[in-house]
Every structure is written in C-alpha cells, then in structure tokens.
Amino acid sequence: MFEILTGTGLSAAAGLNAFIPMLILGLLDRYTDLVQLPAEWSWLGNGWVLLIVGLLLVLEIAADKIPMVDSINDWIQTVIRPAAGGIVFGSGVSSETVTVSDPDAFFGGDAWIPVVMGIVIAFAVHLVKMMTRPVLNAATVGAAAPVVSTVEDTASLSLALAAVLLPALVIVVIAAVVLGLWLLYRRFRRPGVRRSSVPRSRF
Template identity: 85%
Template sequence: MFEILTGTGLSAAAGLNAFIPMLILGLLDRYTDLVQLPPEWDWLANGWVLLIVGVLLVLEIAADKIPVVDSFNDWIQTVVRPAAGGIVFSSGVSSETVTVSDPDTFFGGTAWVPVVIGIGIAFVVHLVKMMTRPVLNAATVGAAAPVASTAEDTASLSLALAAVLLPLLVVVLLAVVVIALWLLYRRYRRPRRVRSSSGRVLRP
C-alpha cells in the first residue's frame, strides 16, 4: 500500500518538475537514513549525478517562469518528465524508507511494470500542466507564468517529500493539485464577453 503511494507521489511530482523528486531521492539516500535505494538505483545518489540533476533543475525552474519559453520547455519536457516519472516510481517502490520496510511486496519479479506505471502517471500530470499554462499566459498576458511555475514547483517538492515521509498525504496533495489545475484551466479558458455593433454585451 505505502509502496504504491510512494511511487505515485514521486511520479506525479516528476510530472510537474522532472528533477525535484530525483534530487530528493538521491540526497536523502546519500546524506540521511530516511531512504535506502536498491543497488540498481543507487546511481541516483552519485555525487556527479546529483550535480547534473541540480544544474538541470535550476535551468528548468528558470525556463518555466518565462512566458512563451515555458510552453516551449513543456514540449521538450514531454519526453523528460515521463521518463523521470518511470525512474522515480520504480526506484521509490523498491526503496526502503521510513514507512516502507518490505519494498519487495509489490512488483517483486516484474521490474518493468513500475517503470511503465510511473511513465503513465507523470505523463498525465505533465499533460494537464502543459494544457493549462498557455491558457493562463494568454489570459494574463504572461503575468501568471512565474506564479503558476512557483506553485507547481512547490507542489512537486511537497509531493516528493510526502511520498517518502508520509505517503498517505499523497492522496490529499494529488487531489488538491489536480483540482487546482482544472479550476484554473476552466476559469481562464472561458471566452471574454464581447460587444456587438449595437453596443449590447453578448455572453457566450
């Protein structure tokens, strides 16, 4: 149960920002006892890998806060985020954490299954984000980009930490993220009222 929630939280976080959950897992495994990555995933805690992921995270955070550039970045991330989702889901469900003491309970002999599940979860979250951002930018003339990006980064960080430390909280955080993104999309997607030649206000 906790394994699934851990993997789900990490892969959903990757759908918002590919590098935050990867960095969280690597840092916690390298510098704390909260996460013990299995041998096949311990490269995530390698110092050079952490440095590269950290640099990529800085670039991602910067690009995602600039109107137009953020949409272009989202197209590139269509490959990166789902791939990261597969990595963190698989490494998450097979790691020993403060809440998971028997990581082999699920997916014991089918290593490819969690990777595929993680890819799917991250892709869905990424797709919602990708659809929402252009609508927000168009409605606010780009002013919403840094605000929305900061909120998404915060949600990604919260999901990643909750996935490791308190998996049950993942359900609540996921619901909040999905509902918030959907409401924003619906609100700003509505066409503005236009005026006819007679001066009357036409409502869609």
C-alpha cells in the same frame, strides 16, 4: 499499499518537474537514513549525478517561469518528465523508507512494471500541465507564468516529500493540485467579459 502511494507521489511530482523528485531521492539516500536505494538505483545518490540534476533543476525552474519559453520547455519535457517518472517510481517502490520496510513485497521481481506505471502517471500529469499553461498565459498576457510555475514546483516538492515521508498525504496533495489546475483553467479559458450593449449617445 504504501509502495503504490510512494511511487504515485514521486511520478506525479516528476510530471510537474522532472528533477525535483530525482534530487529528493538522491539527497535523502546520500545524506540521511530516510531512504535506502537498492543497488540498481544507487546511482541516483552519486555526487556527480546530484550535481547534474541540480543544475538541470535550476534551468527548468528558470525556463518554466518565462512566457512562451515555458511552452517550448514543456514540449522538450514531454520525453524527460515521463522518463523521470519511470525512474522515480521504480526506485521509490524498491527502496526502504521510513514507511516502507519490505519494498519487494508488492511488485516482487517484476521490476519493469513500476517503471511503466511511473511513465504513464508522469505523462498524464505532464499533459495536464502542458494544456493548461498556454491558456493561462494567453488569458493573463504571460503574467500567470511565474505564479503558476511556482505553485507547480511547490506541489512537486510537496508530493515528493510526502511520497517518502508520509505516503498517505499523496492522495490529498494530488487532489489539491488537480482541483487547483482545473479551477484555474476553468477561470481563464472563458472569453473576456463582453462590453455593455448600451447604445452610444448620438450627441
């Protein structure tokens, strides 16, 4: 059960920001004992890979906070985020963590199954993000972009950490993110308040 929650949390985090969960897994594997990546995923902890992912993360964070640029970035990320979701789901459920001591118990030798699941979950989260951002930007003349982006980055970081350290929290965090995005979309998709129909004075 923890394997599923770990993979779900990591891939959902990738749907919001492709590089945060990858960086979290790599750093924890390289510098702590909290995560032990299996041999096939050990490249995530490579120093050069961490540097490249870190640079891509900086670019992603910057681009996602600029109106119009964020929408272009979302189209580009339509391929990258699901791919990252497959990577972190596959590596996450096959790693030993503080809560998962027997990672092969759930999926066994079918290594492709968690990768596909991660792709699907990340793609679904990405689609929600991609559909709500233009609505919020249009309703707030772009003012919402940096705020919403910061919330999404925070949610991605929270999901990634929860997935590794306390998978039971993944459900709570995902529910909070979905509810928050739905409320924002519902609030700003409505047309502006109509002006009062009180007739003007002729004088």
